[in-house]
Amino acid sequence: xxxxxxxxxxxxxxxxxxxxxxxxxxxxxxxxxxxxxxxxxxxxxxxxxxxxxxxxxxxxxxxxxxxxxxxxxxxxxxxxxxxxxxxxxxxxxxxxxxxxxxxxxxxxxxxxxxxxxxxxxxxxxxxxxxxxxxxxxxxxxxxxxxxxxxxxxxxxxxxxxxxxxxxxxxxxxxxxxxxxxxxxxxxxxxxxxxxxxxxxxxxxxxxxxxxxxxxxxxxxxxxxxxxxxxxxxxxxxxxxxxxxxxxxxxxxxxxxxxxxxxxxxxxxxxxxxxxxxxxxx
Amino acid sequence: xxxxxxxxxxxxxxxxxxxxxxxxxxxxxxxxxxxxxxxxxxxxxxxxxxxxxxxxxxxxxxxxxxxxxxxxxxxxxxxxxxxxxxxxxxxxxxxxxxxxxxxxxxxxxxxxxxxxxxxxxxxxxxxxxxxxxxx
Numbered sequence: 001x002x003x004x005x006x007x008x009x010x011x012x013x014x015x016x017x018x019x020x021x022x023x024x025x026x027x028x029x030x031x032x033x034x035x036x037x038x039x040x041x042x043x044x045x046x047x048x049x050x051x052x053x054x055x056x057x058x059x060x061x062x063x064x065x066x067x068x069x070x071x072x073x074x075x076x077x078x079x080x081x082x083x084x085x086x087x088x089x090x091x092x093x094x095x096x097x098x099x100x101x102x103x104x105x106x107x108x109x110x111x112x113x114x115x116x117x118x119x120x121x122x123x124x125x126x127x128x129x130x131x132x133x134x135x136x137x138x139x140x141x142x143x144x145x146x147x148x149x150x151x152x153x154x155x156x157x158x159x160x161x162x163x164x165x166x167x168x169x170x171x172x173x174x175x176x177x178x179x180x181x182x183x184x185x186x187x188x189x190x191x192x193x194x195x196x197x198x199x200x201x202x203x204x205x206x207x208x209x210x211x212x213x214x215x216x217x218x219x220x221x222x223x224x225x226x227x228x229x230x231x232x233x234x235x236x237x238x239x240x241x242x243x244x245x246x247x248x249x250x251x252x253x254x255x256x257x258x259x260x261x262x263x264x265x266x267x268x269x270x271x272x273x274x275x276x277x278x279x280x281x
Numbered sequence: 282x283x284x285x286x287x288x289x290x291x292x293x294x295x296x297x298x299x300x301x302x303x304x305x306x307x308x309x310x311x312x313x314x315x316x317x318x319x320x321x322x323x324x325x326x327x328x329x330x331x332x333x334x335x336x337x338x339x340x341x342x343x344x345x346x347x348x349x350x351x352x353x354x355x356x357x358x359x360x361x362x363x364x365x366x367x368x369x370x371x372x373x374x375x376x377x378x379x380x381x382x383x384x385x386x387x388x389x390x391x392x393x394x395x396x397x398x399x400x401x402x403x404x405x406x407x408x409x410x411x412x413x414x415x416x
Contacts, residue, residue, distance in 0.1 A: 098399050133401070147290040147397070176297055185286065189293050192285030 001141060001161045001280045002032045003199075007046020008272035010171070010205050010219070010241035011072050018247035023274025025049070026072040027170050027241065029201070033161055037139025039063045041157065041168050046274065047076030054082060063138050065131075065145075066094035067170055068154035069105050077106070078115050086123040093145070095153035096130035103128040131155055148172050149189035150218040156193040164280035167197035167234065170241045173218045180227045194232035198280055201272060202229065204239035207254060222254050226261040226269065237262075237269040238276075289403040291395040292316065305409035311402060313338030313366055325388060325409045327380045338363070348377040350387070361392035365405045369394050375412070387412040 007013075007025030015024035026044030033039065038059050040050065043066065062082055067073055082088045094102045103119065106128075110119040119126070131145035144158040148169060156169040174180060174189050185191045194200050203220045211221035219241070220228070229237040239258060242251055251271055258269040287293075292310060296317050299306040305322035309315055315336040323329050326345060336344065338357065347355040355376055357363055364372035371393040378386045392407040 096398060098396070133398070144285070146285070146287075149290065149294065176301075178297060178300060186288055187293055187296060188287070189290060190287075192287040195286065 001034065001159070001164060001166065002277065003166060003280070004030045004277045005046070005272055005274055006030060006050045007042075007044045007076070008240050008242060008274060009044075009072075010203070010243055012244040013045045013072075014242075014244035018249075021248040021273060022242055022251050022271060024244075025274060026075070027067075028076060029168065031141075031159065031166070033139040033141045035139045037061070037063070037141070039065060039138055039141065039159070041065050042067055042073040042170060043075070043077040043080065044072050045076045048079040051079065051081040051083075058085070058087070060087060061089045061091070063091045063093065065143070065157055066092065066102075067156065067168070068095055068150060068152060069109075070152070070171070071109065073170070074106065074109055078110055078117065083122050083124050083126075086125070088124040090124040090126040092126065092128045093131050094129075095145075095147065095155045097153050101128065102130055144193065146190065146193050148193065149174060149176070154218075156190045158193045158197065162281065165197045165199075166280055167194040167200045167202075167232075169193060169200070169202045171218055172203045173216070173220055174224060174228050176216055180224065180231065185231055188228070188231065190228075191232060194228070194234055197232065197234045199236045199238060199278070200229050200232065200234040201238045201240040203241045204254065204258070205241050205243045207257070210243075222257050223261060226258050229269075230262075234267070236267045238272045239269055240272040242272075288316065289395075289397050291397055292404050295395060295404075295406050299406075305411070307362070307407040307409065308404060309338070309362060309366070309406075310404045313363070313405075315341045316404070322409055325378070325386065325411050327382075327384065344381065346379040348379065348385075350375050350377065352377070361390045362405050362407045365392040365394045365407075366402060369396075369402055 007028040009026050025046035027042040028044045028046030029041040031039040107119045135144045141161040145155040148156045150171045159166045202225045204225045205219035206221045208221050208223050255271050299319035303321050305325050307318040307322050318330050342357040349355050361372040373391045375389045389410040394402045395404045397403045
């Protein structure tokens with residue numbers, strides 16, 4: 001399995017000279033299974049550039065796994081070329097809602113007055129799936145989706161192939177008002193997703209100083225994400241979903257703090273950056 | 282607990298709520314097994330959760346026996362949590378709680394199921410109202 005990050009900014013795209021190193025596009029990660037199947041995690045603004053990159057390849061089947069439907073995870077969709085290609089079989093996967101279908105929830109954005117084209121009218125062959133409670137399979141990769149603590153229906157994804165696992169929790173506040181270190185793992189949101197993962201891509205939106213005034217907003221502090229990764233026993237931590245108000249220098253300081261909190265032991269936290277590629281083999 | 286070593290998110294969120302309110306809350310999983318009650322519930326039940334631990338429905342029903350307000354024994358399947366789980370609806374009733382020492386306490390209980398999806402009950406929560414100390 002190969003991964004490439006096309007967007008790792010949180011909440012709002014933040015392009016400009018101060019965010020060049022980490023990038024300003026919102027959440028979007030390209031995955032390729034060993035069999036070549038294309039899986040995309042989230043449809044943030046990074047999806048636009050991925051669509052351009054795919055133009056020469058002309059993929060016939062695309063699986064888009066949405067963690068949730070906040071705009072920063074969806075707004076690239078209308079500018080993703082393959083969505084408008086009638087030869088493409090497009091599978092949307094996302095968190096279930098007790099009242100509204102995934103298609104109708106996506107259509108709230110992809111329809112007038114917010115967007116000129118309705119999702120029902122796009123030329124590609126689109127199918128909409130509520131993620132199942134049980135593990136499912138795409139192109140040889142086993143995928144587990146489980147609800148996690150954020151604002152509104154949200155899932156994290158655990159993608160495994162050939163014994164290697166990527167955990168993706170871009171928007172996650174694992175505890176509100178408690179202390180993660182005092183909790184049994186089974187009582188921690190998303191533990192089943194992150195447990196023993198080779199790579200964990202996790203929300204790291206706030207500094208420890210910022211978090212107290214943002215409790216309940218659905219995101220993690222640096223201390224949260226490091227503690228969470230340690231409890232889950234992950235081998236490698238990628239700090240993801242950077243706050244749009246944090247420039248590159250601020251992200252460097254957050255990374256320094258994460259490394260300090262991580263301490264000794266295997267692996268070292270790293271910043272997710274646009275263009276970063278890695279393999280899980 | 283689920284097969285993945287983690288409780289379902291609605292139970293996690295309800296426990297987190299329980300830890301941050303002074304309202305007595307009592308939480309069971311999809312099998313009726315007691316998985317948590319908070320400090321305020323400890324006052325009503327007379328035992329700390331860490332001492333009681335996880336108990337099956339039969340165990341906790343026996344540990345805290347119940348009577349209706351007329352003093353007749355209240356069968357386990359008539360208690361609000363059992364009704365909430367079985368009938369997938371909120372349930373409320375006043376009752377008398379008897380602890381292991383035989384002490385009697387009049388409380389009101391409201392229970393409701395926790396649904397992860399429209400067709401999936403993952404547990405239930407009971408709210409206690411201690412009529413003997415209530416204003």
